[in-house]
Every structure is written in structure tokens, then in C-alpha cells.
Amino acid sequence: MSKFAAYFLMKNEDVIEFLKEKTTLFEGSENLTCKEIGDGNLNYVFHVTDPKTNRSVIVKQAGDTARISDEFRLSTDRIRIETDVLILQGKLAPGLVPEIYFFDPNMNCCVMEDLSDHEILRTALLKHQTFPKFADDITTFMVQTLLMTSDVVMGHKEKKELLKRYVNPELCEITEDLVYSEPYNDYHQRNELFPANQEWIAKEIYQDDNLRLEAAKLKFEFMTNSQALIHGDLHTGSIFVQQGSTKVIDPEFAFYGPIGYDVGNVIANMIFAWANGDASGNSAFTQWVEETIKQIIEMFKEKFSKTWDDHVQDVMAKEPGFKAWYLQTILKDTAAVAGLELNRRIIGLAKVKDITSITDEPKRVRAERICLSAAKEFILGRDHYSSGNDFLQTLKQSADKHSL
Numbered sequence: 220m221s222k223f224a225a226y227f228l229m230k231n232e233d234v235i236e237f238l239k240e241k242t243t244l245f246e247g248s249e250n251l252t253c254k255e256i257g258d259g260n261l262n263y264v265f266h267v268t269d270p271k272t273n274r275s276v277i278v279k280q281a282g283d284t285a286r287i288s289d290e291f292r293l294s295t296d297r298i299r300i301e302t303d304v305l306i307l308q309g310k311l312a313p314g315l316v317p318e319i320y321f322f323d324p325n326m327n328c329c330v331m332e333d334l335s336d337h338e339i340l341r342t343a344l345l346k347h348q349t350f351p352k353f354a355d356d357i358t359t360f361m362v363q364t365l366l367m368t369s370d371v372v373m374g375h376k377e378k379k380e381l382l383k384r385y386v387n388p389e390l391c392e393i394t395e396d397l398v399y400s401e402p403y404n405d406y407h408q409r410n411e412l413f414p415a416n417q418e419w420i421a422k423e424i425y426q427d428d429n430l431r432l433e434a435a436k437l438k439f440e441f442m443t444n445s446q447a448l449i450h451g452d453l454h455t456g457s458i459f460v461q462q463g464s465t466k467v468i469d470p471e472f473a474f475y476g477p478i479g480y481d482v483g484n485v486i487a488n489m490i491f492a493w494a495n496g497d498a499s500g501n502s503a504f505t506q507w508v509e510e511t512i513k514q515i516i517e518m519f520k521e522k523f524s525k526t527w528d529d530h531v532q533d534v535m536a537k538e539p540g541f542k543a544w545y546l547q548t549i550l551k552d553t554a555a556v557a558g559l560e561l562n563r564r565i566i567g568l569a570k571v572k573d574i575t576s577i578t579d580e581p582k583r584v585r586a587e588r589i590c591l592s593a594a595k596e597f598i599l600g601r602d603h604y605s606s607g608n609d610f611l612q613t614l615k616q617s618a619d620k621h622s623l
């Protein structure tokens with residue numbers, strides 16, 4: 220019987236053997252090399268190369284606990300969801316996700332295109348690199364994968380079939396806890412506050428009953444609004460870039476949820492990049508980020524509206540005024556989620572390097588307070604966001620409040 224008939228966590232040598240036994244990707248190759256390169260919170264990622272031909276692939280395997288902490292016991296089914304969703308997204312948004320070569324349900328792993336010629340967007344942004352095409356690419360990705368899988372466009376029965384296929388309770392629970400609960404009620408006692416901001420966060424966030432109530436309302440919207448097949452974790456660590464090219468990876472948190480969850484995550488993570496650039500005094504970079512934030516909102520609206528006009532199917536969705544109402548609800552959710560993501564990455568356990576790599580204490584204090592003040596405004600004032608400028612104004616006003 221094959222060694223790979225029953226699941227186990229593979230080591231480098233196993234991955235090489237696995238590829239040779241299960242795929243034809245390296246037929247005739249003899250001395251493959253393999254290195255585990257995963258640095259995410261959940262999975263194991265192997266880079267396999269044939270040094271003779273330079274052909275290379277990525278093998279991604281899901282473990283049954285998270286890498287970040289054994290506390291998170293997770294169904295390995297997430298890799299089936301991730302693989303299926305990448306294939307679907309590749310059809311809806313060609314060229315914007317890696318190609319899938321192979322999936323193995325026993326070993327809970329998939330083999331995909333190696334994107335080593337790209338770089339993780341967060342890593343590039345930490346070096347204050349700019350990507351003029353990013354706003355265009357990410358808005359194409361979002362409109363194509365979100366609007367095109369919604370009830371507005373898709374046949375209702377087909378949509379419900381997808382909804383069933385992508386029920387993702389364990390990964391959703393992580394989001395429900397880490398994004399929607401713990402920053403407001405540390406009921407698992409695993410939040411990590413930067414000591415110099417501890418008192419400020421206690422007063423501004425933990426003791427704000429109104430903010431907690433609004434987070435509670437948003438949590439139940441996230442859990443019940445099955446609007447589109449969302450990526451579910453669209454931060455700058457889930458995006459590869461090179462000049463002129465963007466590839467979205469890691470949709471293991473995908474499920475039918477609110478469209479604004481993806482858009483809000485992109486905006487919040489651009490704000491983290493801005494806060495890092497601001498702490499270094501790099502105004503050319505922060506100006507590019509500001510422009511990009513505006514463009515993301517404006518291009519999303521423009522493409523959404525055009526795609527709607529070209530593809531809307533539902534008879535009632537064609538009612539005059541409905542498109543504008545629907546889009547406005549997405550912008551409201553976008554603002555709220557931008558706020559929730561900003562809060563959870565600073566207060567909760569899953570941090571972002573944009574903030575934690577700021578070594579100067581007063582600068583980190585300021586960066587965190589800018590993000591948290593903006594977050595509060597986004598959440599509490601979520602009804603009032605309709606343009607890219609609105610989002611930017613909140614960031615700028617928060618920055619003005621917290622001078623060094």
C-alpha cells in the first residue's frame with residue numbers, strides 16, 4: 220500500500236517522494252530539492268525544485284493544528300476549500316491567482332504554481348516599495364470573484380450549491396473570535412497589548428460599551444450575510460506582487476459571507492503599510508499608499524457598477540436604485556471591517572509586522588493609536604463612507620490627533 224494512502228505531516232523527503240509517486244510533474248528528474256518555507260499562521264509550505272531544469276512547484280499541506288498555536292484545532296478540509304476556490308477564482312479572475320496542478324484529499328495537500336518570482340506584498344511594503352498596478356488588479360480580483368458569485372449575478376440554485384460546498388465552520392470561528400469578539404472582550408485571555416499602549420487601549424477600546432455593542436452587531440452580520448464567495452483573509456500577507464503582476468493566495472477562510480469583509484481587509488492592511496511608512500518619515504511612500512487607498516475604493520465602485528450592468532440576472536435587482544443601495548451597503552461593511560481588522564491586529568494575538576517592526580517606542584505608540592482611532596471612526600461612523608476620499612479623511616484626521 221502506498222505510504223501516502225493515510226494522512227501524516229510530511230517532511231521534505233516525503234514531499235519529494237509524494238510528487239514522484241502521485242504526479243507526473245517531475246518525470247525523469249532525479250535530484251529534486253525541497254525546503255519548507257511556510258511562515259504563515261496555519262500551514263506547511265514546501266518549495267520543490269529540479270536544479271537541472273529549474274522547474275519548481277509549491278506543495279501546501281494542512282496540519283490539524285495551527286502553526287501559530289496548538290490551541291487552534293482545525294479541520295484539514297480547509298485545503299480542499301482553498302484548492303477548489305483557487306480553481307474557481309482562476310476562472311473568474313484569470314491571471315490573478317496561482318495555477319493549481321494537483322490535489323490529494325488523503326494527504327490534505329495541493330500542488331500549485333511557484334510564485335518565487337513574486338514577493339509577498341506585506342514584505343515589499345515593509346521595504347516601502349510601490350506597485351502602481353496593485354489597485355487595478357486587486358479591484359478586478361474582488362469585483363470578479365465577489366459580485367460574480369453573488370445572488371445578483373449567479374442563478375440562485377447554483378449559488379446555494381456553492382454555499383453548501385464552502386461551509387467553513389472552523390475557519391469562520393477563528394475570524395468570529397479573533398476579529399469580532401476578542402478585541403472587545405478578551406474572553407480567551409490571549410490578547411497581547413503593547414505595554415506602552417495598555418492603559419490607552421483599556422480606556423479607548425475595552426471600556427467603550429458602545430463600540431462593543433457595534434462589534435456585536437457586526438459579528439452577527441458576518442455570520443448571517445451569505446452574500447458572495449469571499450476570500451475571507453485578504454490581507455497583504457495573502458497577496459504576491461511583482462511590478463505589473465498581482466496574485467492572490469491562501470483562500471482557506473473562504474465561505475459565503477459579506478463582500479465588504481474582503482474590501483475592508485485590503486483597506487485596513489494598506490493603512491498598516493501607511494502607518495509603517497509614516498513611522499519612518501517616508502512621505503513618498505505614504506502618499507502612494509494614500510492614492511492607492513482612494514483608487515481601491517473608486518475603482519471597486521466603478522468596476523462593480525459596470526460588471527453589475529453587464530451581468531445582473533435577478534429580476535428585482537434590476538429595479539432602479541437597487542444597485543446604488545446594494546453598493547452603499549458594501550461600502551458600509553467595508554468601513555466597519557477596515558475598523559475591525561485594524562483593531563484586531565493591534566490588540567489580538569495575530570499581529571502584523573508593519574506595526575511590530577516599529578522599534579522606536581513613541582513611534583509605535585503613535586502608529587497604533589492612529590490605527591485604533593481610525594478603526595473606531597470606521598466602525599461607529601460606518602454609515603457615512605461612500606468615496607475613497609472619505610476613507611482617507613479618517614486616516615488623516617486620526618494621524619493629526621496623534622502627533623509625536
Ligand code: SR1
Nearest residue numbers: 260285287291397452569
Ligand atoms: C490562528 S490564525 C490567525 C490569523 O492568521 C490567518 O491568516 C487569519 O488572518 C487568522 O485570523
Ligand code: MG
Nearest residue numbers: 259452457469
Ligand atoms: Mg493565510
